[in-house]
Amino acid sequence: MPQWIRACATDDIDEEDLIRFDHAGATYAIYHSPDGQFFATAGKCTHEDVHLCDGLVMGHLIECPKHNGQFDYRTGEAKRAPVCVNLKTYPVKTEGDDVFIEVP
Template sequence: MSRWIDACALDDIDDEDVRPFEHQGHAYALYRVDGQVYATDGLCTHERVALCDGLVMDHVIECPKHNGRFDIRTGRALGAPVCVNLRTYPAKADGGRVFIQIHTEPA
């Protein structure tokens, strides 16, 4: 089952920036580029470093530890040292808030 989660205010994310978000013990990274919002897992697939400390350029997040890069739209790993793609999540801005769609287990 999937549902939309209210993650933060749209104004909390500057353009070409990343913000951390945690929900039920899972780390996510929220991005804003050219007025669009995106969401990925919050940890690099290489050494599990927080991507919220990385650098966003266009639609690419660069990990702060070893400079691995991912396309935030698709999660595609863009070269060494990262070779495993990053999981992405549908994201939207609505009413000045950012929402991400995540899979939740039935209660």
């Protein structure tokens, strides 16, 4: 059954940046968009199993640090080769100054 887990504080992530969040053996990436919203995806690239937390956020894109493939972190859609498999995304909510993600 899915559950909401506190991932971080809202001020832990600068706009157009991300942080890594590990929970129950899984790695997630939590993003702060340029328009002030928060998003969550799987924390590793679908191409080479590299942590996305070392990647570059540009607008609504995360660029993998290994081969420069890109994903739209709002939808998980693979946007630039070599990535061709979408990222899994997770629901996010904020309560006060905290960011929560819904995990399986």
